[in-house]
Amino acid sequence: MSIKLGVPSKGRLMEKTFDWFGARGVSLSRTGSDREYAGAVDGVDGVELVLLSAGEIPRELAAGRIHLGVTGTDLIREKLGQWEQQVQELAELGFGQADLIIAVPGCWVDVETLDDLDAAAADFRARHGFRMRIATKYHRLVREYLMDAGVADYQLVDSQGATEGTVKNLTAEAIADITSTGDTLRANHLKILSDAMVLQSQATLFRSRVAEMSDEDRAAMAALMATLQLGD
């Protein structure tokens, strides 16, 4: 057995994660061909690298199939109920910053706040006969946020990609999505509500609270934490 560390398998998130571990004396690398999802760990013993889609890392942590995992706080909170009981946040890695926001068409000059959105939703429903559609893939987070804020007469419609385009395509009236710079929103003629930050997310190292460990694994985990200078 060994400690399994789940890391996003692609792109910037993977590279930045490798850099973060590298700067702390743990070298992570991909092995084999570019297309093979296999990796190596140097600098500590008993740790195995598992390359996964960032979206699957919350589930794998909660199932205890990996001991550690790097993923966004947004994905952990969206996918895991009572997430604090399933995983422990060990360190924010300082990259992958993204805000989960609510955006509406720029041409809605009367809508700047949640209060406006709620009022516009009531009018919209009265006029069009159905609840205002908000496109998102973060159903749970957005629903809980809007419920807490007391917004009514809206519905969430699923959008797993190109969410910013849904308004122009008339499949939604507003969106709730992750943004880092806001460029895509502007390009799609959308603006962010000024008081509706659903969640601020960044890449974070999580530890599974349920993954089984042998004595050997525990020693390897302690050694890894010491190398990374993370307290328990």
Added chain:
Amino acid sequence: MSQKAVIKARAAELSAQFQAAGAVPVETPVLLPAEVMLDLYGEDVRGRAYVTSDALRGEQMLRPDFTVPVVQMHMAHGAEPARYTYAGEVFRRQEDDAARANEYLQVGYEVFDRENPAASDAEVFAVVQAALGDVPVRAATGDIGILAAAVAGLETTERRKKALARHIWRPRRFKALLDRFAGRTEMPASRVKLLAAEYPLEHGFPDIGLRTQDDVAARIDWLREDSEMPAISAMQVELIEALLNVRETLPNALEHIRDLAVDMPAISEASFRLRDRIAAMDARGVDVENLDFEASYGRTSMEYYDGFVFGFYAEGRADLPPVATGGRYDALTQVLGQGREIPAVGGVVRPGILVDLEDKA
């Protein structure tokens, strides 16, 4: 006997008690069309109910309660007056507390009767209370209709009243709106700017989406109009807040509400209904002298109730959900009846919790 069999047997006893009180047993489907439920309860219901789907019927919801299917059944082919009872599983999604059941039995008693609402309210309360037997419970009661009447009676524009009435079940937004209409909070800078703009629709953004520039212009007109309206007076806001804070035994609450009605005549009718209900409950042997009344009760958890509301809670067991709840839902029958309506009041018991409490007794 397995625990489930014990609970089912208890449910059958409750059902027999409700039948003895005059209710006809009815069955409803487990899978309900999600659209109807979503239109009624809004997106929030997705957080509480399981939704599934197939390619033919679209989204279906696992019955989160019996009220909607029973009302639909009654509106479709019920004779008046009617009393129904049902027993079966309901399903509730649990995302924040793994200890709470996501599937449990409910046994209900519903009365559809136009004649004497006070008597029907009292009947449902008394029948449900009797069904709980000797289990130590604390009862809470309230009346959403009093708050609704207070809102309707505010000296302000219809549109403001409508906005407040829409959020009676969302206390946070209700308070934010009341504060704004009363001039207690400053207008957001973005709105000040919008109202000051001479040509707000010259914004440089392309017109996208279903909500048109006419819709936007109409709302700006209303915001302008509203900004020129006088604020709701401090006295009226204080009266509403005093009403929301009423929390006493029923006779004292009635007295308090009657005092408030002197300055808030709009709640007089509602206070008479409360008085009649207390008399009807007393006539049924309910100990009204010691029954609690909270004007805010039922505002957060019982969206479709619009009049009398009640709940029974196990003494000293704040960890348990209520063992029984109920209330009046006249407006729901209006929505589901598409023009037709029938005053309705009902209550449900959770035999699982009842058995739990009886075991401990």
